[in-house]
Amino acid sequence: MIGLASAKVDEARLWRRHMDMAKLGATPKGGVRRLALDANDAKARALLLDWGRRRGFSAFIDPIANFFIRRDGTDRHADPVLSGSHTDTQPSGGRFDGIYGVLAAFEALEAIEDAGIRTRRPIELAVWTCEEGGAYLTGTMGSSVFVGARKLDDVLRLKGTDDAPITAAIAATRRAVSEAADRPLGFPISAFVEAHIEQGPELEAVGKTIGVVTVIQGCRRFFVEVDGEDGHAGTVKRSRRRDAFVSACDIAHALRRHFHDPDEIIRFTIGRFVVTPNAPAVIPGHVTFSIDFRHPDDGVLRRLGDAVADVCRAHQGACTASVREAVWAKPVELCGAIPDLIEATAGRLGLSHMRMLSGAGHDAMYIAQVAPVGMIFVPCEKGISHNEVENATPADLAAGARVLAEVLVELADRT
């Protein structure tokens, strides 16, 4: 029976839907800026709702605006099989990160429908809210709240970088899909499969189409505040300055040494760096910056991450550095039935494949706390992601959707 669903996957339809979604927040350089819970992120849910309605699927939304499109199974009481990812992007994001996993799931639902396959379990597309962090600088928000790893109440107190409360953005997002029925957080699910572009160069480099993820590396994220004193650039002597930019720069250098790894397994990034008051003639009195540190080994994450505050303080110079940890996601091993099934399915469909590590974090790492999970990677051009030029081929995207459709049917117990 293998192949009935995957044969109905429509490469052109899947590509067209990517291009339709890319209009929501399109940037002049061909990328997408669709920040979590902004107007375009709400429109993305509304578009999915509309597409789903035309196929007779139902829709649900939970208190953090995680959004679900459901194709019923024959057993109304069976826990659903979920598949999806996120609709939000980085501030200068691309057309595939996140949305591919959502549209591959929708394509799988349609292909299964087109093939007339009945499954015992319902199959649902899931959109997890705010995977990228958006204006709230808090990533994998929806999936972590769904599984209880973050408290809903804590998240509802967040404000955006524009100081607007997240509650207003959630309410607006929910209004955009008012037909969707309310659902509680953390309902039982039988399995979760997330398709995603690789966001790294490995599949392309070795010429494979399908990546079977076996581990998602861990990530610790910190925010460092450096407090100094504003002063006049023309008058204050160097030795009397408390220049927060100078201290932050020294700390950044020390952190680069701290995280230096000749084997290049460690990923260390200062991606956000905000100077105040940020005027050419003023010695900066304040700097805030982020540290993103990733590694597949929990011991390394612990050892190097635990020393971050000490490194910052040791190099704070005339200023005062304080460190707050915002994320500590342990490495997640994806092993067992679902990765095996993904691998076997790719093989049966004649698609080249390999087992691999995920350098990026994904909603799957939180859902893995409550259900068996698998991830399907497809190549992206030159491994470039979190960039407006992010690209992937229609053929590779469709190949991943074919594997996904077959895997979902299998997990949902064909009847």
Add this chain to the structure above:
Amino acid sequence: MIGLASAKVDEARLWRRHMDMAKLGATPKGGVRRLALDANDAKARALLLDWGRRRGFSAFIDPIANFFIRRDGTDRHADPVLSGSHTDTQPSGGRFDGIYGVLAAFEALEAIEDAGIRTRRPIELAVWTCEEGGAYLTGTMGSSVFVGARKLDDVLRLKGTDDAPITAAIAATRRAVSEAADRPLGFPISAFVEAHIEQGPELEAVGKTIGVVTVIQGCRRFFVEVDGEDGHAGTVKRSRRRDAFVSACDIAHALRRHFHDPDEIIRFTIGRFVVTPNAPAVIPGHVTFSIDFRHPDDGVLRRLGDAVADVCRAHQGACTASVREAVWAKPVELCGAIPDLIEATAGRLGLSHMRMLSGAGHDAMYIAQVAPVGMIFVPCEKGISHNEVENATPADLAAGARVLAEVLVELADRT
């Protein structure tokens, strides 16, 4: 006759006017954010116009929104004596920088009026537009355009950091003082005296009240653009990154070495530093930062400033650095009749005084290209400026205004 005008200087009135002005753009921390040509900067001109009207003074405005309040002299054809400074502040500025020179001039006009003194020349208060740079990152704008050192047309093409055209802001500022008569740029002036807080610690340190400025140190300002490539913080290996933050940090370190001066005469500041896209999980593809470099010696300014572009390129690493020079203000010597007159007047009024260098740039350095110029400094607390806690005493402010009133009467030829 010395002392008639200065005796009418009213310390309480002068202080009250500072507090009234500080309401326009007041910040929660007790400072002022009144960016050049913003609504509060326009209101500051309107308030001066209102005060001037009550004393029978007339008002004028030129095409760059430089604003003038005039007390007539007996000779309608005589070139005026000007005194003033600026009403705009740094983004996190204080209550005295700039506005003191404006209010001291207004206090002098009132004191001269109250003393019933007639002068041959008119005496005018001058507000020079956008001394601090504001949203246009272009300081001493009004004074440099007034003397022809910058072209009006070039300035009128500027946009703010919010992308709004400066022409709209100038038009709004002019509308706020629609009673003021139009005036051309660069009308002839017989002398200019600028009162200012020192913005440095020297007067306070040696316990003197009046600083007689003999040289304003020169300033070169550059903007550096660092171009790299956005990338995913979790996937891209260090050796494959083109991280604009890393390159900008390396350049900043190299510049600190380049400008290192054990004698601490050099002033070198990176005050503005903007990362794009500025998200924790994205390797930054772009950084722009400012370099502010000051020294009293033109040769040093030339030698070290000319090497800036080479230093930046030598440390650009995997990115590409480009350098644009935005300001090159040569050191300006203030010598001759007006500084001598300021010094003599302070002595006659029994005020302690000293000759000194100005570490900060001032509108006076441009006006010096077209007229004899002098500057009167008064102490500011701990030398702190370009900071919301900037402070000065009512007594010191009044002392400076007393010297200014006498000097202006003298320069305007008492009749």
